[in-house]
Every structure is written in C-alpha cells, then in structure tokens.
Amino acid sequence: MDFKLKALTKSIWVFHVSAASCNNCDIEILDCLTPRHDLERFGIQLIGSVRHADALLIAGVVNKKCIPRIKKIYEQAPKPCLVIAVGQCAQSQHMFRFSYNVVEPLDKILPVDLYIPGCPPKPEAIIDGIVKLVTKIRKSK
C-alpha cells in the first residue's frame, strides 16, 4: 500500500471550519481532544492554519454567506485533503432546510468524504466515523 497515504492516516491534522453552527458540534469536537477521549493518541491534532490541514472538519448549516468562504478555505488547503461533515446540519441542513438563506447542502459544494450524523454527534460517534474513514482509505489503495 502507498507509504505516503499510510503516513497520512496516522497523522491527520484537522482544521475546524465552523460554518455558522450553533456551537454544539464545536463543543463535541473539542471534547474529542480532552483527556477522556484523547485523539492525539492516533496522531490527530487540531491546528490553526488551513495550510497545515489534512482534513477540514465542517460543522453547521452552510448558508449563502458561507459558500464562497468554504470554497476558498477548501482551495487554500493542500491536497490530499479530506472533508468531514460533522452533525446533521452539515449533511442535510436539518431544521434549517426551508430557511431563506440556505440554498444547498454541503456535498453539493465540496466532495465530502465522511458524514457524521447526530445533533450534536457524540465524541464516540466522531471517533468511530474517523476510524471508518481511515480503514476505507487504507483499503482503497
């Protein structure tokens, strides 16, 4: 299997994009890094700059104002870059589906690799999703 890809799955640096989320998903994402769940033991780190990112963790419903910004952030990230949609809002627009400023779901804008459902998803669910994504990437090559 590809050596580079193996290294990528063992050290995923995550950039957290908060696209107008209600903060619950953000709190659960930060929960993953606390001592109880400790994602650093898998090499997963939250980083500050998009340029270092291996995965974009997008939380929240993507509205009209967010779309150009999210596209820009995706263009700024060095490839290969994974896109992870956290929470019900990011994948199906949830209760904001008929809102006036919400036009299309996230996967119409960016190629999404992983959906983690839940409102908000538990830290266990996020870890489970990441494990599934990693095994999928390793099997694909």
Place this chain on the structure above:
Amino acid sequence: MKLLFNYLIFPGLLFSATIGLFAGWIDRKVTARLQWRKGPPWHQNFTDIIKLLGKETIVPEGASFTFLFSPYVGFLGLALAATILGIAIRSPLQSFTADLIVVLYLLTLPAVTMILGAFSSCNPLASIGASREMKLVLAYELPFILSMIVVIIKSGVAIQLGQILDHQARLGANLVSWSGAIAFVVSILCMQAKLGLVPFDASEAEQEIMGGVLIEYSGLPLAIFKLTKAVLLYTMPLFLIVTFWGNNLSPLVLIGKYIALLVVIILIKNTNPRLRIDQSLRFFWRFPTLLATLAIVLALFGL
C-alpha cells in the same frame, strides 16, 4: 568524504534530526501524561514528517524566493552547528579556533530564517509572528551571549570548544561555581526562548495568530521547519552541556545529562502560561541580563 559523512550522517544532519524528533516525542508524551491523556505512539513525529513530505506545497501569491529558500538555509546551518558540537565532543582536538562563536552564530540562524520566510509570505498574521520573533531574538540574545562570556572567562579566555572541554575535564565543570551556576540558569531560560516553547512562544501562538510565522507553509517547507525545530531541540541542550557541564562526556553520562536538561525544558513548558511579547522582552532584559552581568563580575573575581 569523511567530512561529508560527518555532516550528513553521524553527528550531523540525520543523527541530530532523529534524536531531535525522538526528543520531541518524549516531550509530547510527557505533556500528555501530565494532562492525564495517553499520548501519541513513539513514531508520531516521524510519521508527521513523512506525511508532510507527501503533501502539496502551496506558494502564496506575491511571495518572494526567500519563502522557499529560507527553510533550507536554517536547517542546513543548524545541522552544521550540530556537526561542530558532535565532533567537539567526539574528539576535542579536532575543533578549530573560535568555533564557539561560529556555533553561537549558527544557533541564531533558525530564528533569522523563520523571520525571513514569514515576512516573504505576504500574510499579515505571519508578519505579526515574524515581528514578535524578531523582538524575542533581540530579547534573549543579550543574556545568552553574556552567559557565554562567563563560560569564556571561566575556562581561561578560550573560544574553542575543545579547549573549553579540556579545561572542564581538568578542573571540573563550569557549572560548579557561583558564576557558572547563575549563567547556567540564565542560559536555560534563553534556551526555552530559542526553542520557541511555551512561556516564550508568542511568535507562533496557535490560538491567537494561527501558527504565526508558519501560517503560510505547507508540505515540504513546513516539514523542513519542523525538522529544524527538532534539530534545535537536540543542539541547544547539547551546547549547554558542552559549555557548562562538560566534565565527563562518556556516552551514557552524556545521555543522562541530555535527558536531565530535556526534563527541565518539558517542566518549564508544562507549568507556565504563554507570556505576551512585551512581557517576555521585559523579563529577559531585567532578570536574566542582570543575573548574567552579575555572573560575569563574579567570574572576573574568580568565583
């Protein structure tokens, strides 16, 4: 041929980068254990570097050539410092005149190249980080060089690493005297700032300026910068051991001394909050500078 081997493999580039990455892992693991976490596996830092080598390198629009050029200069210069130190430890007679001063200059190189790279990346946050880094260099270089003057005075006005080691082997470590002890404490504080670790890491504060000087770097140049940090984590404690604590440098003792300094670094890192840049400037120009001046006076009186 032998010189090239020395520079590229044994005391130089490859060896120092490996030890530095491993020391970086010890730092991460101990930090994790202190926070009741489990911490990353031992190969984490190596995996990070390999992953970064496989990523795309993005050059921002308007960046000048120093953006891609500066990481290599810093890394290669620092590897040269590691080589000089390694050779001075292995065979003190091979060291050349005034290599202490050469090493002092080479140790400043990573900070300078980081400033150059950040300023040429056309990012406002990177320039904030670079200006902070520049102020930090101005802050810690003064007490650091003053404490090195103490070493020079203590070892009979020798500016050659071999002579300093020889002097210490005959008359005991520089550390075991009032002036040496004070200068050692001062230089440990300066080492923390040189490594860019927590109380003095305002230049790449992740939470406020998003990685600061490194913000625009991705892929290979970022990997080179991470390697530079790793080599610095190997070189700085080694430099302090050579200058202050060089009475017995057999391999096992040397490893023990290195680990002792690493523990000090990790403890300072984990028990302190980040200082603002003006606070760290004020700190360095007050206590360490005064202490180092006091140490010079004491050393001149032979204490």
